[in-house]
Amino acid sequence: MSDVMHNFELYQPNSLQGAADLLDEFDDAWIIAGAKDSLGWFKDRVKQPAVVVDLGGIPELAGIEPTDDGGVYIGAATTLTDVSESTLVKERFQILSVAASNVASPQIRNSGTIGGNISQDTRCVYYRDGFPCYRAGGNTCYANTPTAMNREHALFEVSRCVAVTPSDTAPAMVALGAIMIIRRDGEEMEVPASEYFIGPEIDITRMTVLEPGDILLGIRIPGEWANARHYFEKIADRNTWDFALVSVTMVAKVAGGAIGDVAMVCGGVQCTPRRLTEVEDVIRGEVPGPEMENLVRRVASRGAKPLNFNHFKVPLMENLAARAVRSLA
Amino acid sequence: MDGMGPYDPTVDFPEGPAIAEIAADGNVKPWRPLHVSRRNFLRGVVCSGIVIGGSSYLFSTATPARADVRGVERMMSLTVNGKTRRVDVAPNETLGYTIRYRLGLTGTKIGCNQAECGACTVMADGRTIYSCSTLTHRMRGINIVTVEGIAAPDGTLHPVQRAFIEEIGPQCGFCTPGQVVAAVALLNSNPNPTEAEARVAMSGNLCRCGAYDHYMRGIMKAAREG
Ligand SMILES: Cc1cc2nc3c(=O)[nH]c(=O)nc-3n(C[C@H](O)[C@H](O)[C@H](O)COP(=O)(O)OP(=O)(O)OC[C@H]3O[C@@H](n4cnc5c(N)ncnc54)[C@H](O)[C@@H]3O)c2cc1C
Ligand code: SF4
Ligand code: FES
Ligand code: FES
Numbered sequence: 001m002s003d004v005m006h007n008f009e010l011y012q013p014n015s016l017q018g019a020a021d022l023l024d025e026f027d028d029a030w031i032i033a034g035a036k037d038s039l040g041w042f043k044d045r046v047k048q049p050a051v052v053v054d055l056g057g058i059p060e061l062a063g064i065e066p067t068d069d070g071g072v073y074i075g076a077a078t079t080l081t082d083v084s085e086s087t088l089v090k091e092r093f094q095i096l097s098v099a100a101s102n103v104a105s106p107q108i109r110n111s112g113t114i115g116g117n118i119s120q121d122t123r124c125v126y127y128r129d130g131f132p133c134y135r136a137g138g139n140t141c142y143a144n145t146p147t148a149m150n151r152e153h154a155l156f157e158v159s160r161c162v163a164v165t166p167s168d169t170a171p172a173m174v175a176l177g178a179i180m181i182i183r184r185d186g187e188e189m190e191v192p193a194s195e196y197f198i199g200p201e202i203d204i205t206r207m208t209v210l211e212p213g214d215i216l217l218g219i220r221i222p223g224e225w226a227n228a229r230h231y232f233e234k235i236a237d238r239n240t241w242d243f244a245l246v247s248v249t250m251v252a253k254v255a256g257g258a259i260g261d262v263a264m265v266c267g268g269v270q271c272t273p274r275r276l277t278e279v280e281d282v283i284r285g286e287v288p289g290p291e292m293e294n295l296v297r298r299v300a301s302r303g304a305k306p307l308n309f310n311h312f313k314v315p316l317m318e319n320l321a322a323r324a325v326r327s328l329a
Numbered sequence: 330m331d332g333m334g335p336y337d338p339t340v341d342f343p344e345g346p347a348i349a350e351i352a353a354d355g356n357v358k359p360w361r362p363l364h365v366s367r368r369n370f371l372r373g374v375v376c377s378g379i380v381i382g383g384s385s386y387l388f389s390t391a392t393p394a395r396a397d398v399r400g401v402e403r404m405m406s407l408t409v410n411g412k413t414r415r416v417d418v419a420p421n422e423t424l425g426y427t428i429r430y431r432l433g434l435t436g437t438k439i440g441c442n443q444a445e446c447g448a449c450t451v452m453a454d455g456r457t458i459y460s461c462s463t464l465t466h467r468m469r470g471i472n473i474v475t476v477e478g479i480a481a482p483d484g485t486l487h488p489v490q491r492a493f494i495e496e497i498g499p500q501c502g503f504c505t506p507g508q509v510v511a512a513v514a515l516l517n518s519n520p521n522p523t524e525a526e527a528r529v530a531m532s533g534n535l536c537r538c539g540a541y542d543h544y545m546r547g548i549m550k551a552a553r554e555g
Binding site: 004005006007008009010011012032035036039040042043051052054056081104105106107108110111239240241 | 399400401419420421423442443444445447450453456457458459462463464466467511529530532533
């Protein structure tokens with residue numbers, strides 16, 4: 001249920017240092033960038049931080065630049081529209097442009113940021129409705145019970161919480177080997193995408209390594225996958241607004257008809273983007289074709305443990321992986 | 330199942346034991362709120378689900394959330410449809426509310442109030458945004474255009490507005506202001522869109538009456554006859 005937001009104090013620093021000072025001063029401060037995830041929490045009155053720090057006015061957090069190794073650097077507060085329309089991104093990593101253009105709706109992409117997109121919280125309906133579940137600090141999971149509605153929930157790596165990663169761009173970050181640049185306690189640190197997203201076994205109350213007070217400065221995408229072949233497909237109930245039930249993101253190098261290096265990642269099946277290493281192992285060095293598709297179907301969802309209402313995700317995932325491989329033929 | 334009784338948001342859930350249990354689990358870090366202090370978080374859980382009505386509530390002379398904290402100045406300059414005005418805006422106020430209830434521009438509609446319908450669409454520096462899900466204080470120094478700012482000052486309708494009338498775009502009309510703004514923003518940046526491009530540009534605007542094809546015909550007509 002959506003309502004008028006609680007009263008909070010809003011800070012709009014215009015420098016990184018200003019933002020860092022505020023986050024130091026108020027340990028309960030909540031960061032907003034595009035605020036598209038955050039205002040949902042506030043309007044539902046489930047989260048009511050007293051202090052909100054808006055990063056939207058900090059110039060150095062927005063923008064896209066080429067890097068020397070043939071990659072790109074994207075400021076965390078760059079809008080999803082700017083990411084998807086950037087000629088530089090399209091030229092080097094079209095997969096990221098495609099993934100960003102599949103988020104939510106045009107209006108949300110015009111204000112939602114790439115940093116917010118990869119740092120957003122899960123969409124588990126129980127959690128978002130304010131149920132005191134594990135993720136909210138309680139002692140039960142409302143989504144993993146015999147009668148729970150869990151068609152959107154996880155197939156893999158469940159540890160008490162069965163929520164999934166909602167982000168459409170997170171799998172691309174993992175596939176491209178992106179590096180997250182984070183400011184913590186005045187120092188910059190670099191975290192690879194594969195470690196940025198964390199599952200419930202590491203910390204059930206967070207989706208990323210970001211801790212209170214941390215600022216995500218930007219994302220560096222190394223040149224390694226520039227101009228690689230790619231495939232993105234997102235299956236959702238509606239093409240606009242709805243989150244992926246399952247999505248597949250693949251980058252691949254193809255030479256002489258055979259697949260060289262490849263990275264395939266699924267969204268919507270696990271708390272973090274799931275790298276399909278078994279599929280990658282099966283197809284690396286091989287020539288795509290119907291036989292390979294069958295093999296891929298067989299290994300794509302290996303180890304899946306469906307809940308009551310999400311069995312459909314298993315064949316969906318297998319088919320998406322097979323279609324990704326077919327695109328390389 | 331344990332702890333699975335009907336959820337009553339007005340009853341506080343027990344503090345402590347569960348959290349201590351999690352903390353004792355070797356694999357898990359001690360419980361730590363994501364961004365919110367435990368105090369605020371609990372208050373959040375307790376409040377959620379309670380319906381609070383009455384419009385006086387909207388602009389309560391904001392008791393600051395915390396007495397020791399002072400953020401943005403409430404008075405701000407807001408540029409809407411080419412006019413800059415000084416407005417008193419609460420920190421937690423959305424652009425949709427400011428436009429409708431402080432500036433009296435009620436053309437902009439609030440439908441879902443959660444970024445999921447497009448009725449509240451306005452332009453910010455030429456790009457469409459959902460005014461229901463944008464903090465007004467974010468709009469400092471930005472040119473906002475609402476549906477009232479689409480026609481020429483002498484009242485001459487924009488080609489999109491004329492075409493929507495001719496193609497009988499609106500049925501109930503509730504989504505129309507948002508459709509108009511989204512269509513004008515599209516034609517400003519892409520005067521001759523293909524139908525596929527137009528459908529993507531309009532995909533953030535729901536129409537409960539399902540008049541999509543009417544609007545689409547209007548947009549293509551406005552593009553042709555501009
Ligand atoms: C109706 C609707 C539909 C949606 N559909 C989709 C979808 O299909 N696919 C999808 O991927 N997403 C979807 N979203 C989710 C999301 O809101 C957007 O993807 C958006 O990109 C979030 O970015 P933001 O900047 O607006 O987030 P914010 O709300 O500003 O931030 C999100 C979180 O990240 C943190 N954060 C943001 N920036 C930083 C930073 N620089 N440093 C540290 N922390 C930071 C914030 O504290 C907050 O916790 C949808 C949202 C809505 C409301
Ligand atoms: S799936 Fe996770 S977020 Fe959802 S109710 Fe269970 S513990 Fe909470
Ligand atoms: S009222 Fe803003 S999107 Fe529905
Ligand atoms: S005309 Fe009725 S909602 Fe669109």
